Amino acid sequence: MNQVPAVAAGRRSCKHHPDLVTDEIDFLRQQVPLAGTRLVELGCGKADLARKLLARGTVASVDAFEVDERQHAANLASSRPPTLRFNRAGAENVPLPDACCDGVLMLKSLHHVPLDALDRALAEVRRILVPGGWLYVSEPVYAGPFNEIMKLVHDEGAVRAAAYAALERAAAAGLLAWEDEIVFDTPLAFRDFDDFVDRMLRVTYSDLLLSDDLMAQLRQRFAPHLGADGARFVRQIRVNLMRKE
Numbered sequence: 440m441n442q443v444p445a446v447a448a449g450r451r452s453c454k455h456h457p458d459l460v461t462d463e464i465d466f467l468r469q470q471v472p473l474a475g476t477r478l479v480e481l482g483c484g485k486a487d488l489a490r491k492l493l494a495r496g497t498v499a500s501v502d503a504f505e506v507d508e509r510q511h512a513a514n515l516a517s518s519r520p521p522t523l524r525f526n527r528a529g530a531e532n533v534p535l536p537d538a539c540c541d542g543v544l545m546l547k548s549l550h551h552v553p554l555d556a557l558d559r560a561l562a563e564v565r566r567i568l569v570p571g572g573w574l575y576v577s578e579p580v581y582a583g584p585f586n587e588i589m590k591l592v593h594d595e596g597a598v599r600a601a602a603y604a605a606l607e608r609a610a611a612a613g614l615l616a617w618e619d620e621i622v623f624d625t626p627l628a629f630r631d632f633d634d635f636v637d638r639m640l641r642v643t644y645s646d647l648l649l650s651d652d653l654m655a656q657l658r659q660r661f662a663p664h665l666g667a668d669g670a671r672f673v674r675q676i677r678v679n680l681m682r683k684e
Contacts, residue, residue: 453677456623460676463546463577464491466623470680471573475499476541479567481530481560482548484510486523489544493520502535504528506551531556531563538569545576550595550602557605565614568683574615578602580675585627588660591653592640606679615681627672632661635670 460466467473467488476498480489483503492498500522505511511527519525528534530545530552543564552560564574579586581599590596610617629635636657640649664670 453620453622456621458623459673460623460625463488463625464495464497466678467575468497470619470621470678471542471575473497473542477539478502478542478544479533479535479540480504480544480546481533481564482506482545482551483514483525484546484548485517486514486525488546489523490519493523500524502526502540504530504533529553529556530560532559533563533567535567537566540567541569541572543568543572543574545574547578549576549605550578550598552602554598554601557602558608561605561609561614565609565683570683572683573618574679574681574683576602576606576679576681578677578679580622580677583673583675584664585672585674588657589639591656591660592649603679606681610681616684617679618682619678619680621678621680622675623678624673624675627674629670631665631669632658635661 456466473492474497478489478492478498478501480486480501480503483489483505486501486503486505489501489503493501502524503514504526505514506527506529508527511525514525526534530548549557549560561574568574578599581596606615606617609615629638636649636654661670664672
């Protein structure tokens with residue numbers, strides 16, 4: 440099992456959730472109040488979690504923002520309830536009024552915000568939240584076997600560190616109060632190497648040039664994890680929970 444990296448000097452302590460998390464909605468429900476929530480998701484991708492929240496009647500509405508033009512077009516063309524509203528915008532410039540939402544989700548998206556826009560993005564989060572509203576940031580831990588495979592394609596060590604540093608600056612400046620930091624383990628499974636490539640590399644917003652050499656390296660690093668029932672990984676996710684006071 441992957442190990443949580445040691446907390447750097449001066450950083451807040453990090454708790455490890457004791458159970459394997461197979462449904463992030465259940466985990467989310469343990470951390471924040473969801474009933475009747477007006478939710479904003481920044482960097483929503485396909486908005487899978489937002490769709491599930493609405494299907495279960497867990498939240499009142501979701502305004503979901505995606506910066507990628509192709510993914511946004513796919514979202515608009517998809518079937519969805521009227522309480523799921525899609526918009527195209529980056530986290531640093533959210534076209535919503537002040538104090539309009541109870542919670543903001545950023546699921547594996549904060550590190551995709553341009554580095555020079557990270558502070559503006561967190562200022563936007565504060566602006567759109569009601570007093571007492573929360574920000575839930577979920578990011579993969581930069582460690583472990585699956586990360587070793589993915590960093591052949593996207594080495595996100597620097598941008599993930601920058602995203603975390605932006606959270607620390609927001610807390611130090613009193614922009615958002617630092618409430619909790621939790622790491623949980625979640626399973627990730629693929630039928631085979633082709634399933635991994637389709638789901639992780641050939642996504643709508645990606646224009647990756649997968650050379651023969653790169654594919655060979657990926658296959659070589661993936662192969663030791665492949666068994667009769669496919670390839671199974673345990674991936675660690677770090678959640679930072681912050682609040683507007």
